[in-house]
Amino acid sequence: MQRKNTKWVMLGCLVVLGFVALPFLIEGYWVRVTTSILMYAIVTAALNIIAGFAGYAAFGNIVFFGIGAYTTAMLMLRVGFPWWGGVIVGGLLAAIYAILLGIPILRLRGHYFAIATLGINRATEQIALDWGSFTGGGKGITLPLPKMEIQQFYAMIYFIMFGLLLLTVLVNFMISRSRLGYALRAIRDNEDAAEASGIFPARCKITAWAISAFLTGLTGGVFAYWFSFIEPATVFDIMIAVKAFVMMMLGGAGTVLGPVLGAFLIELISETVWGKFLTLHMMILGVIMVAVVILIPKGMLDMFRRKFSLAGLWRNLKNQAV
Amino acid sequence: MFLQVLLNGLFLGAIYVNIAVGFSLAWGVMDVINVTHGTMIVIGAYVTFFLFKTVGLDPFLSIPASMAVLFCIGYISQKYLLNFVVKIGIFMSLVLTFGLDLVFINSVLFIFTGDYRSVTPAYSGTFFEVGKMTIPYVRLATLVICIVLTGLLQLFMTRTRTGQAIRATSQNRQAAEMIGVNVARIYSITLGISAALAGACGSLISIVQSFTPFEGGFFIMKAFIICVLGGLGNISGAVVGGLLLGIVETMGARALGTGFQEAISAIIMILVLIFLPKGIVGSKYK
Numbered sequence: 002m003q004r005k006n007t008k009w010v011m012l013g014c015l016v017v018l019g020f021v022a023l024p025f026l027i028e029g030y031w032v033r034v035t036t037s038i039l040m041y042a043i044v045t046a047a048l049n050i051i052a053g054f055a056g057y058a059a060f061g062n063i064v065f066f067g068i069g070a071y072t073t074a075m076l077m078l079r080v081g082f083p084w085w086g087g088v089i090v091g092g093l094l095a096a097i098y099a100i101l102l103g104i105p106i107l108r109l110r111g112h113y114f115a116i117a118t119l120g121i122n123r124a125t126e127q128i129a130l131d132w133g134s135f136t137g138g139g140k141g142i143t144l145p146l147p148k149m150e151i152q153q154f155y156a157m158i159y160f161i162m163f164g165l166l167l168l169t170v171l172v173n174f175m176i177s178r179s180r181l182g183y184a185l186r187a188i189r190d191n192e193d194a195a196e197a198s199g200i201f202p203a204r205c206k207i208t209a210w211a212i213s214a215f216l217t218g219l220t221g222g223v224f225a226y227w228f229s230f231i232e233p234a235t236v237f238d239i240m241i242a243v244k245a246f247v248m249m250m251l252g253g254a255g256t257v258l259g260p261v262l263g264a265f266l267i268e269l270i271s272e273t274v275w276g277k278f279l280t281l282h283m284m285i286l287g288v289i290m291v292a293v294v295i296l297i298p299k300g301m302l303d304m305f306r307r308k309f310s311l312a313g314l315w316r317n318l319k320n321q322a323v
Numbered sequence: 324m325f326l327q328v329l330l331n332g333l334f335l336g337a338i339y340v341n342i343a344v345g346f347s348l349a350w351g352v353m354d355v356i357n358v359t360h361g362t363m364i365v366i367g368a369y370v371t372f373f374l375f376k377t378v379g380l381d382p383f384l385s386i387p388a389s390m391a392v393l394f395c396i397g398y399i400s401q402k403y404l405l406n407f408v409v410k411i412g413i414f415m416s417l418v419l420t421f422g423l424d425l426v427f428i429n430s431v432l433f434i435f436t437g438d439y440r441s442v443t444p445a446y447s448g449t450f451f452e453v454g455k456m457t458i459p460y461v462r463l464a465t466l467v468i469c470i471v472l473t474g475l476l477q478l479f480m481t482r483t484r485t486g487q488a489i490r491a492t493s494q495n496r497q498a499a500e501m502i503g504v505n506v507a508r509i510y511s512i513t514l515g516i517s518a519a520l521a522g523a524c525g526s527l528i529s530i531v532q533s534f535t536p537f538e539g540g541f542f543i544m545k546a547f548i549i550c551v552l553g554g555l556g557n558i559s560g561a562v563v564g565g566l567l568l569g570i571v572e573t574m575g576a577r578a579l580g581t582g583f584q585e586a587i588s589a590i591i592m593i594l595v596l597i598f599l600p601k602g603i604v605g606s607k608y609k
Binding site: 052058060106113116120121123124128239243246250284287288289290293295318322 | 350354356404406407408409410411413414415417418419421422423424425426428429430432433496506507510540544547548551585586589590592593596597600
């Protein structure tokens with residue numbers, strides 16, 4: 002057991018070192034691609050906390066991304082905050098938003114919660130669109146440009162995103178081992194039974210959603226600084242959340258590393274496919290989504306653990322059919 | 324003036340009812356949120372557009388055609404894809420239909436390109452006047468067809484064996500299975516009917532407004548709001564919710580202007596979810 006652990010820790014260190022060395026080895030374009038992959042991995046791993054562990058389908062989670070992005074933009078432009086100040090306040094505001102909304106919304110279960118989060122995302126996006134005098138409306142808003150060499154800037158964003166990803170994975174790991182993690186999984190499996198055995202579901206769910214929102218908000222803030230131009234349609238884009246769901250499910254919902262693996266796999270496919278079939282790109286993503294749900298609903302990690310076989314797949318399919 | 328606004332609200336509400344009836348049926352019976360419903364409406368509109376452009380078929384006469392096409396799409400989607408995930412939880416069916424939605428949107432985009440399309444028969448701008456109210460013929464016909472379709476659905480659900488089987492399955496899947504209902508087949512038929520209603524709705528919408536392959540998201544958001552507002556799982560819920568939303572939106576736009584309209588309807592939906600989670604007339608299909 003001890004030995005096996007050491008092996009995994011060594012492998013982990015190697016991967017981290019590899020990522021640290023990466024921007025020195027690859028060209029500018031690939032640095033940006035990797036940064037965007039890292040970004041998806043963070044959003045997915047943050048989503049995993051509420052959707053994977055607690056089983057609440059927060060399809061509108063991207064609202065926190067938008068809030069982080071807009072807070073950063075507004076604070077930098079209108080108050081003159083440094084970018085990191087804006088990002089941190091953005092994360093905190095997203096967490097507060099999650100707590101305030103979570104108190105009523107997290108009482109809803111199943112589809113109703115999913116739809117409520119979609120509605121929140123839509124309403125917040127519309128407010129950002131209609132309140133043009135403050136947010137810049139549909140025309141979007143341009144942030145102050147960084148005062149440094151562009152290559153250096155992209156490398157810096159890369160390291161920030163990587164740091165955020167490490168933080169998110171660490172948070173996931175700690176939750177999975179903590180009382181909160183066990184409580185969340187109990188809630189996912191049977192909320193009434195969890196409550197009967199002395200868990201306060203409301204408190205646990207709100208904590209989980211706030212953590213998830215905080216991490217997503219931070220990422221949104223960094224994204225705003227990175228792109229230096231944001232508009233409601235990009236930062237509140239529901240497709241980001243939907244993609245995050247597929248990545249999470251492909252990797253394995255409720256596992257620590259699964260969502261990150263899923264994000265890397267889908268984004269790499271997406272990036273290589275994008276170049277070749279520009280028009281078919283979205284259709285291929287759709288097909289991947291359908292295939293993931295039908296063929297490996299429990300995720301890759303689970304599939305590797307119990308030896309993949311076509312016969313097993315067929316048996317599973319027949320079992321879960323109506 | 325008030326009467327005119329109310330009437331416009333009623334016309335809009337009729338379309339909303341039509342948008343939501345099929346969506347609510349699939350949700351109520353199978354507990355599946357069919358995100359593709361919006362795009363199915365768009366496909367219906369394109370069927371009408373295609374028949375109008377190639378054969379010159381009157382858009383109202385193409386309703387059966389788009390219903391047939393959409394019934395097949397819905398039936399096949401349910402039989403070969405959705406039936407495998409209905410039982411294992413809500414993530415699965417949501418992500419699956421999101422994926423399917425992307426496939427549908429891009430197929431339509433591939434066939435018809437992303438240009439704005441509209442169906443304009445000769446009578447599309449004509450209207451008559453009653454007192455001070457103007458009533459466009461097309462809108463009136465749309466209203467009548469919505470009423471007929473909803474009535475037919477009600478009759479189908481209560482008077483035919485298949486309709487009764489659908490209601491039985493909705494109430495209790497296991498019990499229905501025990502008394503010999505083929506649940507898999509009933510589910511496929513349910514999504515087929517749901518999609519066919521979307522197709523009819525699309526045909527009607529194609530006459531009223533112009534459309535692109537990407538319009539589905541707008542319709543699906545309306546369907547969410549209406550189902551939440553009226554309550555899930557029966558036809559009267561969709562009718563009440565649709566008419567209410569249509570009238571409230573028209574009146575709201577008149578009183579407050581069109582800005583913030585969508586934000587307001589989304590906020591209303593969230594408030595209804597919190598304070599009235601069963602909607603105004605919500606219950607299971609009975």
